[in-house]
Amino acid sequence: xxxxxxxxxxxxxxxxxxxxxxxxxxxxxxxxxxxxxxxxxxxxxxxxxxxxxxxxxxxxxxxxxxxxxxxxxxxxxxxxxxxxxxxxxxxxxxxxxxxxxxxxxxxxxxxxxxxxxxxxxxxxxxxxxxxxxxxxxxxxxxxxxxxxxxxxxxxxxxxxxxxxxxxxxxxxxxxxxxxxxxxxxxxxxxxxxxxxxxxxxxxxxxxxxxxxxxxxxxxxxxxxxxxxxxxxxxxxxxxxxxxxxxxxxxxxxxxxxxxxxxxxxxxxxxxxxxxxxxxxxxxxxxx
Amino acid sequence: xxxxxxxxxxxxxxxxxxxxxxxxxxxxxxxxxxxxxxxxxxxxxxxxxxxxxxxxxxxxxxxxxxxxxxxxxxxxxxxxxxxxxxxxxxxxxxxxxxxxxxxxxxxxxxxxxxxxxxxxxxxxxxxxxxxxxxxxxxxxxxxxxxxxxxxxxxxxxxxxxxxxxxxxxxxxxxxxxxxxxxxxxxxxxxxxxxxxxxxxxxxxxxxxxxxxxxxxxxxxxxxxxxxxxxxxxxxxxxxxxxxxxxxxxxxxxxxxxxxxxxxxxxx
Numbered sequence: 001x002x003x004x005x006x007x008x009x010x011x012x013x014x015x016x017x018x019x020x021x022x023x024x025x026x027x028x029x030x031x032x033x034x035x036x037x038x039x040x041x042x043x044x045x046x047x048x049x050x051x052x053x054x055x056x057x058x059x060x061x062x063x064x065x066x067x068x069x070x071x072x073x074x075x076x077x078x079x080x081x082x083x084x085x086x087x088x089x090x091x092x093x094x095x096x097x098x099x100x101x102x103x104x105x106x107x108x109x110x111x112x113x114x115x116x117x118x119x120x121x122x123x124x125x126x127x128x129x130x131x132x133x134x135x136x137x138x139x140x141x142x143x144x145x146x147x148x149x150x151x152x153x154x155x156x157x158x159x160x161x162x163x164x165x166x167x168x169x170x171x172x173x174x175x176x177x178x179x180x181x182x183x184x185x186x187x188x189x190x191x192x193x194x195x196x197x198x199x200x201x202x203x204x205x206x207x208x209x210x211x212x213x214x215x216x217x218x219x220x221x222x223x224x225x226x227x228x229x230x231x232x233x234x235x236x237x238x239x240x241x242x243x244x245x246x247x248x249x250x251x252x253x254x255x256x257x258x259x260x261x262x263x264x265x266x267x268x269x270x271x272x273x274x275x276x277x278x279x280x281x282x283x284x285x286x287x
Numbered sequence: 288x289x290x291x292x293x294x295x296x297x298x299x300x301x302x303x304x305x306x307x308x309x310x311x312x313x314x315x316x317x318x319x320x321x322x323x324x325x326x327x328x329x330x331x332x333x334x335x336x337x338x339x340x341x342x343x344x345x346x347x348x349x350x351x352x353x354x355x356x357x358x359x360x361x362x363x364x365x366x367x368x369x370x371x372x373x374x375x376x377x378x379x380x381x382x383x384x385x386x387x388x389x390x391x392x393x394x395x396x397x398x399x400x401x402x403x404x405x406x407x408x409x410x411x412x413x414x415x416x417x418x419x420x421x422x423x424x425x426x427x428x429x430x431x432x433x434x435x436x437x438x439x440x441x442x443x444x445x446x447x448x449x450x451x452x453x454x455x456x457x458x459x460x461x462x463x464x465x466x467x468x469x470x471x472x473x474x475x476x477x478x479x480x481x482x483x484x485x486x487x488x489x490x491x492x493x494x495x496x497x498x499x500x501x502x503x504x505x506x507x508x509x510x511x512x513x514x515x516x517x518x519x520x521x522x523x524x525x526x527x528x529x530x531x532x533x534x535x536x537x538x539x540x541x542x543x544x545x546x547x548x549x550x551x552x553x554x
Contacts (some may be wrong), residue, residue: 188376194364195344196393197443206389210380 059092107166119178334505
Protein backbone atom coordinates (compact mmCIF):
# COMPACT_ATOMS: atom_id res chain seq x y z
CA UNK A 1 0.00 0.00 0.00
CA UNK A 2 2.64 2.49 1.08
CA UNK A 3 4.78 1.70 -1.95
CA UNK A 4 1.87 2.41 -4.23
CA UNK A 5 1.18 5.66 -2.42
CA UNK A 6 4.80 6.68 -2.84
CA UNK A 7 4.62 6.08 -6.57
CA UNK A 8 1.47 8.08 -6.81
CA UNK A 9 3.01 11.00 -4.95
CA UNK A 10 5.95 10.97 -7.31
CA UNK A 11 3.64 11.07 -10.32
CA UNK A 12 2.20 14.46 -9.41
CA UNK A 13 4.43 17.30 -10.59
CA UNK A 14 4.07 19.30 -7.36
CA UNK A 15 5.68 16.55 -5.31
CA UNK A 16 8.86 16.37 -7.36
CA UNK A 17 10.94 17.90 -4.60
CA UNK A 18 9.80 15.20 -2.21
CA UNK A 19 10.69 12.52 -4.70
CA UNK A 20 14.23 13.80 -5.00
CA UNK A 21 14.68 13.38 -1.27
CA UNK A 22 13.38 9.82 -1.37
CA UNK A 23 15.94 7.01 -0.91
CA UNK A 24 18.36 6.72 -3.79
CA UNK A 25 17.52 3.14 -4.84
CA UNK A 26 13.81 3.81 -5.02
CA UNK A 27 14.11 6.55 -7.60
CA UNK A 28 17.20 5.46 -9.51
CA UNK A 29 16.54 4.81 -13.18
CA UNK A 30 12.95 5.88 -12.95
CA UNK A 31 13.25 9.60 -12.45
CA UNK A 32 12.54 10.63 -16.02
CA UNK A 33 9.80 8.06 -16.73
CA UNK A 34 6.12 8.06 -15.91
CA UNK A 35 5.25 5.47 -13.28
CA UNK A 36 4.37 2.03 -14.59
CA UNK A 37 0.76 1.96 -13.40
CA UNK A 38 0.03 5.18 -15.27
CA UNK A 39 1.35 3.63 -18.48
CA UNK A 40 -0.76 0.54 -17.86
CA UNK A 41 -3.92 2.59 -17.37
CA UNK A 42 -3.09 4.65 -20.42
CA UNK A 43 -2.55 1.56 -22.56
CA UNK A 44 -5.85 0.15 -21.35
CA UNK A 45 -7.72 3.36 -22.22
CA UNK A 46 -6.07 3.66 -25.63
CA UNK A 47 -6.99 0.06 -26.39
CA UNK A 48 -10.62 0.58 -25.46
CA UNK A 49 -10.80 3.83 -27.42
CA UNK A 50 -9.35 2.14 -30.51
CA UNK A 51 -11.87 -0.66 -30.13
CA UNK A 52 -14.81 1.75 -29.94
CA UNK A 53 -13.45 3.76 -32.86
CA UNK A 54 -13.14 0.65 -35.01
CA UNK A 55 -16.65 -0.36 -34.03
CA UNK A 56 -18.00 3.08 -34.95
CA UNK A 57 -16.22 2.83 -38.29
CA UNK A 58 -17.69 -0.60 -39.00
CA UNK A 59 -21.14 0.61 -37.95
CA UNK A 60 -20.88 3.54 -40.32
CA UNK A 61 -19.83 1.61 -43.41
CA UNK A 62 -20.84 -1.93 -42.54
CA UNK A 63 -24.61 -1.74 -42.85
CA UNK A 64 -26.73 -3.08 -40.02
CA UNK A 65 -24.40 -3.02 -37.03
CA UNK A 66 -25.64 -0.33 -34.61
CA UNK A 67 -23.07 2.31 -33.63
CA UNK A 68 -21.71 2.74 -30.08
CA UNK A 69 -23.97 5.71 -29.28
CA UNK A 70 -27.16 3.82 -30.18
CA UNK A 71 -26.07 0.84 -28.13
CA UNK A 72 -25.17 3.06 -25.20
CA UNK A 73 -28.57 4.74 -25.10
CA UNK A 74 -30.30 1.34 -25.43
CA UNK A 75 -28.16 0.04 -22.59
CA UNK A 76 -29.10 2.98 -20.37
CA UNK A 77 -32.77 2.13 -20.96
CA UNK A 78 -32.29 -1.59 -20.30
CA UNK A 79 -30.23 -1.17 -17.16
CA UNK A 80 -32.68 1.41 -15.78
CA UNK A 81 -35.08 -1.47 -15.02
CA UNK A 82 -33.03 -4.66 -14.84
CA UNK A 83 -35.51 -6.55 -12.67
CA UNK A 84 -38.90 -6.10 -14.32
CA UNK A 85 -40.94 -9.17 -15.11
CA UNK A 86 -43.77 -9.42 -17.62
CA UNK A 87 -44.26 -13.14 -17.88
CA UNK A 88 -41.68 -15.85 -18.58
CA UNK A 89 -40.62 -14.53 -21.98
CA UNK A 90 -40.23 -10.87 -21.10
CA UNK A 91 -38.02 -10.20 -18.13
CA UNK A 92 -35.33 -7.66 -17.27
CA UNK A 93 -31.70 -8.32 -18.05
CA UNK A 94 -30.95 -8.72 -14.35
CA UNK A 95 -33.31 -11.70 -14.09
CA UNK A 96 -31.82 -13.20 -17.24
CA UNK A 97 -28.28 -12.95 -15.93
CA UNK A 98 -29.30 -14.28 -12.52
CA UNK A 99 -31.08 -17.32 -13.95
CA UNK A 100 -28.06 -18.12 -16.09
CA UNK A 101 -25.81 -17.75 -13.05
CA UNK A 102 -28.12 -19.99 -11.07
CA UNK A 103 -27.86 -22.76 -13.67
CA UNK A 104 -24.08 -22.38 -13.80
CA UNK A 105 -23.94 -22.42 -10.01
CA UNK A 106 -25.95 -25.61 -9.65
CA UNK A 107 -24.29 -27.49 -12.52
CA UNK A 108 -20.88 -26.33 -11.45
CA UNK A 109 -21.50 -27.09 -7.78
CA UNK A 110 -22.56 -30.63 -8.59
CA UNK A 111 -19.49 -31.03 -10.79
CA UNK A 112 -17.26 -29.88 -7.91
CA UNK A 113 -19.00 -32.30 -5.57
CA UNK A 114 -18.30 -35.19 -7.92
CA UNK A 115 -15.12 -34.06 -9.67
CA UNK A 116 -12.95 -33.04 -6.72
CA UNK A 117 -13.24 -36.31 -4.75
CA UNK A 118 -12.89 -38.24 -8.00
CA UNK A 119 -9.77 -36.22 -8.85
CA UNK A 120 -8.29 -37.02 -5.43
CA UNK A 121 -8.89 -40.72 -5.93
CA UNK A 122 -7.54 -40.73 -9.47
CA UNK A 123 -4.46 -38.83 -8.35
CA UNK A 124 -3.82 -41.11 -5.40
CA UNK A 125 -4.33 -44.55 -6.97
CA UNK A 126 -2.53 -45.45 -10.10
CA UNK A 127 -4.92 -48.18 -11.19
CA UNK A 128 -7.90 -45.86 -10.95
CA UNK A 129 -5.98 -43.30 -12.95
CA UNK A 130 -5.34 -45.91 -15.63
CA UNK A 131 -9.03 -46.73 -15.65
CA UNK A 132 -10.15 -43.13 -15.95
CA UNK A 133 -7.54 -41.94 -18.44
CA UNK A 134 -9.09 -43.30 -21.67
CA UNK A 135 -12.59 -42.20 -20.68
CA UNK A 136 -11.49 -38.68 -19.83
CA UNK A 137 -9.31 -38.46 -22.95
CA UNK A 138 -12.26 -39.52 -25.10
CA UNK A 139 -14.96 -37.37 -23.53
CA UNK A 140 -13.01 -34.20 -22.69
CA UNK A 141 -12.85 -32.85 -26.27
CA UNK A 142 -16.59 -33.38 -26.83
CA UNK A 143 -18.58 -30.15 -26.91
CA UNK A 144 -20.82 -30.10 -23.85
CA UNK A 145 -23.72 -29.17 -26.14
CA UNK A 146 -23.52 -32.63 -27.66
CA UNK A 147 -24.67 -33.88 -24.26
CA UNK A 148 -27.74 -31.66 -24.29
CA UNK A 149 -30.03 -34.10 -26.17
CA UNK A 150 -29.07 -36.84 -23.70
CA UNK A 151 -30.01 -34.45 -20.90
CA UNK A 152 -33.35 -33.67 -22.54
CA UNK A 153 -33.97 -37.37 -23.01
CA UNK A 154 -33.20 -38.24 -19.40
CA UNK A 155 -34.73 -35.25 -17.61
CA UNK A 156 -37.52 -34.47 -20.11
CA UNK A 157 -37.21 -30.76 -19.28
CA UNK A 158 -35.09 -27.91 -20.59
CA UNK A 159 -33.84 -26.48 -17.30
CA UNK A 160 -32.26 -29.64 -15.83
CA UNK A 161 -30.86 -30.49 -19.27
CA UNK A 162 -29.01 -27.15 -19.36
CA UNK A 163 -27.73 -27.70 -15.84
CA UNK A 164 -26.64 -31.16 -16.89
CA UNK A 165 -24.63 -29.74 -19.82
CA UNK A 166 -22.90 -27.36 -17.40
CA UNK A 167 -22.20 -30.27 -15.06
CA UNK A 168 -20.55 -32.28 -17.82
CA UNK A 169 -18.37 -29.45 -19.09
CA UNK A 170 -17.26 -28.38 -15.59
CA UNK A 171 -16.44 -31.90 -14.53
CA UNK A 172 -13.33 -32.56 -16.65
CA UNK A 173 -11.15 -29.60 -15.66
CA UNK A 174 -12.00 -30.23 -12.02
CA UNK A 175 -11.07 -33.94 -12.14
CA UNK A 176 -7.93 -33.41 -14.21
CA UNK A 177 -6.53 -30.50 -12.19
CA UNK A 178 -7.23 -32.07 -8.82
CA UNK A 179 -5.58 -35.31 -9.96
CA UNK A 180 -2.55 -33.42 -11.29
CA UNK A 181 -2.34 -31.56 -7.99
CA UNK A 182 -2.34 -34.79 -6.02
CA UNK A 183 0.39 -36.20 -8.25
CA UNK A 184 2.47 -33.03 -7.95
CA UNK A 185 2.71 -33.15 -4.15
CA UNK A 186 6.44 -33.14 -3.41
CA UNK A 187 7.70 -36.49 -2.15
CA UNK A 188 9.31 -34.58 0.72
CA UNK A 189 5.93 -33.72 2.22
CA UNK A 190 4.78 -37.31 1.95
CA UNK A 191 8.05 -38.44 3.54
CA UNK A 192 7.31 -36.17 6.49
CA UNK A 193 3.97 -37.94 6.82
CA UNK A 194 5.69 -41.31 6.58
CA UNK A 195 8.43 -40.71 9.14
CA UNK A 196 5.84 -39.34 11.58
CA UNK A 197 3.43 -42.16 10.78
CA UNK A 198 0.57 -39.68 10.47
CA UNK A 199 -2.96 -41.07 10.30
CA UNK A 200 -4.74 -41.04 6.92
CA UNK A 201 -6.99 -38.25 8.19
CA UNK A 202 -4.05 -36.09 9.22
CA UNK A 203 -2.31 -36.79 5.94
CA UNK A 204 -5.41 -35.61 4.13
CA UNK A 205 -6.12 -32.49 6.19
CA UNK A 206 -2.54 -31.36 6.85
CA UNK A 207 -0.76 -32.39 3.65
CA UNK A 208 -2.90 -33.58 0.72
CA UNK A 209 -5.66 -31.01 0.90
CA UNK A 210 -3.55 -27.87 1.41
CA UNK A 211 -1.04 -29.04 -1.19
CA UNK A 212 -3.74 -29.69 -3.77
CA UNK A 213 -5.85 -26.62 -3.03
CA UNK A 214 -4.09 -24.27 -5.49
CA UNK A 215 -4.50 -26.85 -8.27
CA UNK A 216 -8.10 -27.37 -7.31
CA UNK A 217 -8.78 -23.66 -7.53
CA UNK A 218 -7.21 -23.62 -11.00
CA UNK A 219 -9.60 -26.41 -11.94
CA UNK A 220 -12.51 -24.46 -10.52
CA UNK A 221 -11.44 -21.37 -12.45
CA UNK A 222 -11.18 -23.21 -15.76
CA UNK A 223 -14.49 -24.94 -15.09
CA UNK A 224 -16.38 -21.79 -14.35
CA UNK A 225 -14.94 -20.16 -17.46
CA UNK A 226 -16.10 -23.03 -19.65
CA UNK A 227 -19.44 -23.19 -17.87
CA UNK A 228 -20.11 -19.53 -18.54
CA UNK A 229 -19.25 -20.06 -22.21
CA UNK A 230 -21.52 -23.06 -22.48
CA UNK A 231 -24.57 -21.70 -20.67
CA UNK A 232 -25.17 -19.07 -23.35
CA UNK A 233 -25.22 -21.65 -26.12
CA UNK A 234 -27.24 -24.13 -24.07
CA UNK A 235 -29.91 -21.53 -23.29
CA UNK A 236 -30.19 -20.60 -26.95
CA UNK A 237 -31.21 -24.20 -27.53
CA UNK A 238 -33.37 -24.77 -24.48
CA UNK A 239 -35.16 -21.43 -24.16
CA UNK A 240 -36.69 -20.15 -20.92
CA UNK A 241 -35.23 -17.29 -18.94
CA UNK A 242 -31.50 -16.69 -19.26
CA UNK A 243 -28.98 -14.45 -20.93
CA UNK A 244 -28.42 -16.97 -23.76
CA UNK A 245 -32.11 -17.19 -24.46
CA UNK A 246 -32.36 -13.42 -24.29
CA UNK A 247 -29.73 -13.10 -27.04
CA UNK A 248 -31.68 -15.48 -29.24
CA UNK A 249 -34.97 -13.73 -28.48
CA UNK A 250 -33.54 -10.32 -29.38
CA UNK A 251 -32.17 -11.80 -32.59
CA UNK A 252 -35.69 -12.92 -33.45
CA UNK A 253 -36.90 -9.39 -32.62
CA UNK A 254 -34.02 -8.06 -34.76
CA UNK A 255 -32.85 -5.80 -31.92
CA UNK A 256 -29.17 -5.98 -32.76
CA UNK A 257 -28.21 -3.32 -30.20
CA UNK A 258 -29.60 -5.56 -27.46
CA UNK A 259 -27.48 -8.45 -28.71
CA UNK A 260 -24.39 -6.25 -28.43
CA UNK A 261 -25.43 -5.25 -24.91
CA UNK A 262 -25.80 -8.93 -24.08
CA UNK A 263 -22.32 -9.64 -25.44
CA UNK A 264 -20.82 -7.00 -23.17
CA UNK A 265 -22.87 -8.18 -20.20
CA UNK A 266 -21.74 -11.77 -20.72
CA UNK A 267 -18.15 -10.59 -21.01
CA UNK A 268 -18.29 -8.49 -17.87
CA UNK A 269 -19.94 -11.22 -15.78
CA UNK A 270 -17.38 -13.76 -17.03
CA UNK A 271 -14.57 -11.37 -16.19
CA UNK A 272 -15.92 -10.86 -12.67
CA UNK A 273 -16.23 -14.62 -12.11
CA UNK A 274 -12.68 -15.17 -13.31
CA UNK A 275 -11.23 -12.31 -11.26
CA UNK A 276 -12.93 -13.37 -8.05
CA UNK A 277 -11.41 -16.83 -8.45
CA UNK A 278 -8.00 -15.35 -9.19
CA UNK A 279 -8.30 -13.46 -5.91
CA UNK A 280 -9.32 -16.65 -4.14
CA UNK A 281 -6.35 -18.49 -5.67
CA UNK A 282 -3.97 -15.78 -4.47
CA UNK A 283 -5.33 -16.15 -0.97
CA UNK A 284 -4.35 -19.85 -0.99
CA UNK A 285 -0.93 -19.73 -2.60
CA UNK A 286 1.80 -20.47 -0.12
CA UNK A 287 4.94 -19.08 -1.65
CA UNK B 288 21.48 -55.25 25.44
CA UNK B 289 24.93 -54.63 24.07
CA UNK B 290 25.47 -50.93 24.79
CA UNK B 291 27.66 -50.62 21.74
CA UNK B 292 24.83 -51.77 19.50
CA UNK B 293 22.07 -49.28 20.25
CA UNK B 294 21.58 -48.90 16.52
CA UNK B 295 22.85 -51.86 14.58
CA UNK B 296 23.03 -52.25 10.82
CA UNK B 297 23.72 -55.91 10.09
CA UNK B 298 24.85 -57.24 6.71
CA UNK B 299 22.56 -54.80 4.93
CA UNK B 300 22.41 -54.65 1.15
CA UNK B 301 20.12 -52.65 -1.09
CA UNK B 302 19.40 -53.44 -4.71
CA UNK B 303 17.15 -51.20 -6.80
CA UNK B 304 15.21 -52.64 -9.69
CA UNK B 305 15.59 -50.32 -12.65
CA UNK B 306 14.61 -50.58 -16.29
CA UNK B 307 18.20 -51.41 -17.17
CA UNK B 308 18.22 -54.27 -14.70
CA UNK B 309 19.17 -54.49 -11.05
CA UNK B 310 21.36 -51.80 -9.53
CA UNK B 311 23.25 -52.82 -6.41
CA UNK B 312 23.57 -49.63 -4.35
CA UNK B 313 24.84 -51.03 -1.07
CA UNK B 314 26.39 -54.36 -0.20
CA UNK B 315 27.43 -55.92 3.09
CA UNK B 316 27.06 -52.90 5.36
CA UNK B 317 27.80 -53.55 9.03
CA UNK B 318 27.64 -50.65 11.44
CA UNK B 319 26.96 -50.46 15.18
CA UNK B 320 26.33 -47.18 16.93
CA UNK B 321 26.53 -46.58 20.66
CA UNK B 322 23.85 -44.73 22.55
CA UNK B 323 24.72 -41.06 22.55
CA UNK B 324 27.22 -41.40 19.75
CA UNK B 325 27.43 -39.02 16.80
CA UNK B 326 28.33 -40.81 13.58
CA UNK B 327 28.66 -39.29 10.13
CA UNK B 328 28.58 -41.05 6.79
CA UNK B 329 30.83 -39.46 4.20
CA UNK B 330 31.56 -40.40 0.61
CA UNK B 331 31.38 -39.14 -2.95
CA UNK B 332 27.96 -38.35 -4.31
CA UNK B 333 26.11 -41.39 -5.51
CA UNK B 334 27.90 -43.69 -3.06
CA UNK B 335 24.67 -44.65 -1.38
CA UNK B 336 25.13 -42.82 1.92
CA UNK B 337 21.67 -41.28 1.70
CA UNK B 338 20.30 -44.70 0.77
CA UNK B 339 21.76 -46.09 3.98
CA UNK B 340 20.19 -43.27 5.99
CA UNK B 341 16.83 -43.86 4.32
CA UNK B 342 17.09 -47.53 5.17
CA UNK B 343 17.55 -46.64 8.84
CA UNK B 344 14.68 -44.15 8.57
CA UNK B 345 12.54 -46.94 7.14
CA UNK B 346 11.73 -44.98 4.00
CA UNK B 347 13.44 -47.78 2.06
CA UNK B 348 13.50 -51.48 2.82
CA UNK B 349 16.80 -53.41 2.78
CA UNK B 350 17.10 -56.16 0.21
CA UNK B 351 19.39 -58.09 2.54
CA UNK B 352 20.20 -57.93 6.22
CA UNK B 353 18.45 -56.23 9.12
CA UNK B 354 18.55 -52.96 11.00
CA UNK B 355 17.93 -53.04 14.73
CA UNK B 356 17.23 -49.98 16.87
CA UNK B 357 17.04 -50.42 20.65
CA UNK B 358 16.47 -54.16 20.28
CA UNK B 359 13.66 -53.78 17.78
CA UNK B 360 13.92 -54.45 14.10
CA UNK B 361 13.23 -51.46 11.91
CA UNK B 362 10.16 -52.20 9.80
CA UNK B 363 9.08 -49.07 7.99
CA UNK B 364 9.23 -45.47 9.11
CA UNK B 365 8.26 -44.43 12.60
CA UNK B 366 8.52 -41.60 15.11
CA UNK B 367 11.21 -43.37 17.15
CA UNK B 368 13.56 -41.91 14.55
CA UNK B 369 13.68 -38.15 13.97
CA UNK B 370 14.59 -37.28 10.41
CA UNK B 371 16.05 -33.94 9.34
CA UNK B 372 15.73 -33.69 5.57
CA UNK B 373 18.19 -31.94 3.32
CA UNK B 374 15.70 -29.38 2.07
CA UNK B 375 14.01 -28.88 5.45
CA UNK B 376 10.67 -30.25 4.15
CA UNK B 377 8.55 -27.91 6.23
CA UNK B 378 4.92 -27.73 5.21
CA UNK B 379 4.53 -24.26 3.70
CA UNK B 380 0.93 -23.80 4.84
CA UNK B 381 1.78 -24.29 8.52
CA UNK B 382 3.61 -21.88 10.80
CA UNK B 383 6.88 -22.95 12.40
CA UNK B 384 4.93 -23.74 15.56
CA UNK B 385 2.35 -25.83 13.71
CA UNK B 386 5.03 -27.69 11.76
CA UNK B 387 6.63 -28.83 15.00
CA UNK B 388 3.29 -29.32 16.73
CA UNK B 389 2.13 -31.70 14.00
CA UNK B 390 4.93 -34.06 15.01
CA UNK B 391 4.48 -33.53 18.76
CA UNK B 392 0.75 -34.22 18.83
CA UNK B 393 1.28 -37.38 16.80
CA UNK B 394 3.78 -38.85 19.23
CA UNK B 395 2.68 -37.87 22.73
CA UNK B 396 -0.70 -38.66 24.23
CA UNK B 397 -0.84 -35.75 26.63
CA UNK B 398 -3.14 -32.83 27.47
CA UNK B 399 -3.03 -30.02 24.95
CA UNK B 400 -1.20 -27.62 27.24
CA UNK B 401 1.66 -30.08 27.65
CA UNK B 402 1.87 -30.66 23.91
CA UNK B 403 2.11 -26.92 23.36
CA UNK B 404 4.79 -26.68 26.01
CA UNK B 405 6.84 -29.35 24.26
CA UNK B 406 6.53 -27.49 20.96
CA UNK B 407 7.60 -24.22 22.57
CA UNK B 408 10.55 -25.93 24.20
CA UNK B 409 11.71 -27.54 20.97
CA UNK B 410 11.66 -24.19 19.18
CA UNK B 411 13.40 -22.56 22.12
CA UNK B 412 16.14 -25.19 21.93
CA UNK B 413 16.97 -24.12 18.39
CA UNK B 414 16.63 -20.43 19.28
CA UNK B 415 13.49 -19.71 17.31
CA UNK B 416 10.98 -18.72 19.97
CA UNK B 417 10.63 -15.34 18.30
CA UNK B 418 9.67 -16.85 14.93
CA UNK B 419 7.09 -19.37 16.12
CA UNK B 420 4.22 -17.81 14.25
CA UNK B 421 6.02 -17.15 11.01
CA UNK B 422 5.46 -19.22 7.90
CA UNK B 423 8.40 -21.04 6.29
CA UNK B 424 8.58 -18.63 3.36
CA UNK B 425 8.98 -15.73 5.78
CA UNK B 426 12.22 -17.03 7.34
CA UNK B 427 15.73 -17.71 6.05
CA UNK B 428 17.09 -21.06 4.88
CA UNK B 429 19.10 -21.51 8.07
CA UNK B 430 16.05 -20.81 10.23
CA UNK B 431 13.99 -23.30 8.22
CA UNK B 432 16.57 -25.97 8.86
CA UNK B 433 16.48 -25.13 12.57
CA UNK B 434 12.73 -25.71 12.55
CA UNK B 435 13.44 -29.02 10.81
CA UNK B 436 15.82 -29.94 13.63
CA UNK B 437 13.29 -28.81 16.24
CA UNK B 438 10.63 -30.97 14.61
CA UNK B 439 12.91 -33.99 14.61
CA UNK B 440 14.02 -33.49 18.23
CA UNK B 441 10.61 -32.57 19.65
CA UNK B 442 9.41 -36.16 19.35
CA UNK B 443 12.30 -37.36 21.54
CA UNK B 444 13.51 -39.90 19.01
CA UNK B 445 15.85 -42.74 19.86
CA UNK B 446 18.09 -41.63 17.04
CA UNK B 447 18.38 -38.43 15.05
CA UNK B 448 18.90 -38.97 11.32
CA UNK B 449 20.27 -36.05 9.36
CA UNK B 450 20.50 -36.16 5.57
CA UNK B 451 22.99 -33.49 4.49
CA UNK B 452 21.08 -31.05 6.67
CA UNK B 453 23.30 -28.06 5.92
CA UNK B 454 24.09 -28.87 2.30
CA UNK B 455 21.87 -26.17 0.87
CA UNK B 456 23.09 -23.39 3.17
CA UNK B 457 25.80 -20.79 2.67
CA UNK B 458 29.12 -21.34 4.44
CA UNK B 459 28.56 -18.85 7.28
CA UNK B 460 25.07 -20.09 8.10
CA UNK B 461 26.34 -23.65 7.88
CA UNK B 462 29.04 -22.97 10.46
CA UNK B 463 26.54 -21.37 12.84
CA UNK B 464 24.18 -24.29 12.53
CA UNK B 465 26.96 -26.82 13.01
CA UNK B 466 27.89 -25.13 16.29
CA UNK B 467 24.24 -25.04 17.23
CA UNK B 468 23.78 -28.72 16.44
CA UNK B 469 26.84 -29.61 18.54
CA UNK B 470 25.40 -27.67 21.45
CA UNK B 471 21.96 -29.27 21.09
CA UNK B 472 23.33 -32.80 20.80
CA UNK B 473 25.50 -32.26 23.87
CA UNK B 474 22.55 -30.89 25.81
CA UNK B 475 20.13 -33.66 24.84
CA UNK B 476 22.59 -36.53 24.64
CA UNK B 477 21.02 -37.54 21.32
CA UNK B 478 22.28 -40.43 19.26
CA UNK B 479 22.80 -39.19 15.73
CA UNK B 480 23.59 -40.48 12.28
CA UNK B 481 24.35 -37.81 9.72
CA UNK B 482 25.09 -37.89 6.02
CA UNK B 483 27.47 -35.24 4.74
CA UNK B 484 29.97 -34.55 2.00
CA UNK B 485 31.74 -31.85 3.99
CA UNK B 486 35.00 -33.09 5.50
CA UNK B 487 35.31 -30.35 8.13
CA UNK B 488 31.74 -30.84 9.19
CA UNK B 489 32.26 -34.57 9.59
CA UNK B 490 35.37 -34.23 11.74
CA UNK B 491 34.03 -31.34 13.80
CA UNK B 492 30.74 -33.00 14.76
CA UNK B 493 31.46 -36.70 14.92
CA UNK B 494 32.64 -39.27 17.36
CA UNK B 495 33.21 -41.50 14.36
CA UNK B 496 33.43 -40.80 10.65
CA UNK B 497 32.29 -43.68 8.46
CA UNK B 498 33.84 -43.39 5.01
CA UNK B 499 32.10 -45.15 2.18
CA UNK B 500 33.55 -46.49 -1.04
CA UNK B 501 32.15 -45.44 -4.38
CA UNK B 502 29.15 -47.27 -5.75
CA UNK B 503 27.82 -49.40 -7.24
CA UNK B 504 27.80 -51.91 -4.40
CA UNK B 505 29.19 -49.34 -2.01
CA UNK B 506 30.68 -50.56 1.25
CA UNK B 507 32.14 -49.05 4.35
CA UNK B 508 35.74 -48.31 3.41
CA UNK B 509 37.25 -47.01 6.62
CA UNK B 510 36.04 -45.84 10.00
CA UNK B 511 37.81 -42.96 11.70
CA UNK B 512 37.60 -42.42 15.45
CA UNK B 513 37.49 -38.73 16.31
CA UNK B 514 38.93 -38.50 19.79
CA UNK B 515 38.93 -34.72 20.02
CA UNK B 516 37.61 -33.67 23.44
CA UNK B 517 34.22 -31.98 23.73
CA UNK B 518 33.01 -29.29 23.82
CA UNK B 519 34.82 -28.50 20.59
CA UNK B 520 35.67 -24.99 19.51
CA UNK B 521 35.71 -24.31 15.81
CA UNK B 522 38.34 -21.58 16.03
CA UNK B 523 40.64 -23.46 18.38
CA UNK B 524 40.44 -26.59 16.23
CA UNK B 525 41.37 -24.71 13.08
CA UNK B 526 45.01 -24.82 14.22
CA UNK B 527 44.85 -28.05 16.17
CA UNK B 528 47.29 -30.66 14.88
CA UNK B 529 45.02 -33.60 15.76
CA UNK B 530 42.14 -31.99 13.91
CA UNK B 531 44.37 -31.44 10.89
CA UNK B 532 45.49 -35.07 10.94
CA UNK B 533 41.96 -36.39 11.13
CA UNK B 534 40.87 -34.09 8.37
CA UNK B 535 43.82 -35.19 6.24
CA UNK B 536 42.90 -38.84 6.82
CA UNK B 537 39.38 -38.28 5.48
CA UNK B 538 40.64 -36.24 2.54
CA UNK B 539 43.17 -38.91 1.70
CA UNK B 540 40.47 -41.56 1.69
CA UNK B 541 38.16 -39.51 -0.50
CA UNK B 542 40.63 -38.05 -2.96
CA UNK B 543 43.29 -40.77 -3.23
CA UNK B 544 41.80 -44.13 -2.41
CA UNK B 545 38.38 -43.37 -3.90
CA UNK B 546 39.27 -40.74 -6.46
CA UNK B 547 40.07 -43.05 -9.35
CA UNK B 548 36.72 -44.76 -9.44
CA UNK B 549 34.90 -41.47 -9.06
CA UNK B 550 36.67 -40.08 -12.10
CA UNK B 551 35.82 -43.17 -14.09
CA UNK B 552 32.19 -42.72 -13.25
CA UNK B 553 32.17 -39.16 -14.51
CA UNK B 554 33.71 -40.27 -17.81
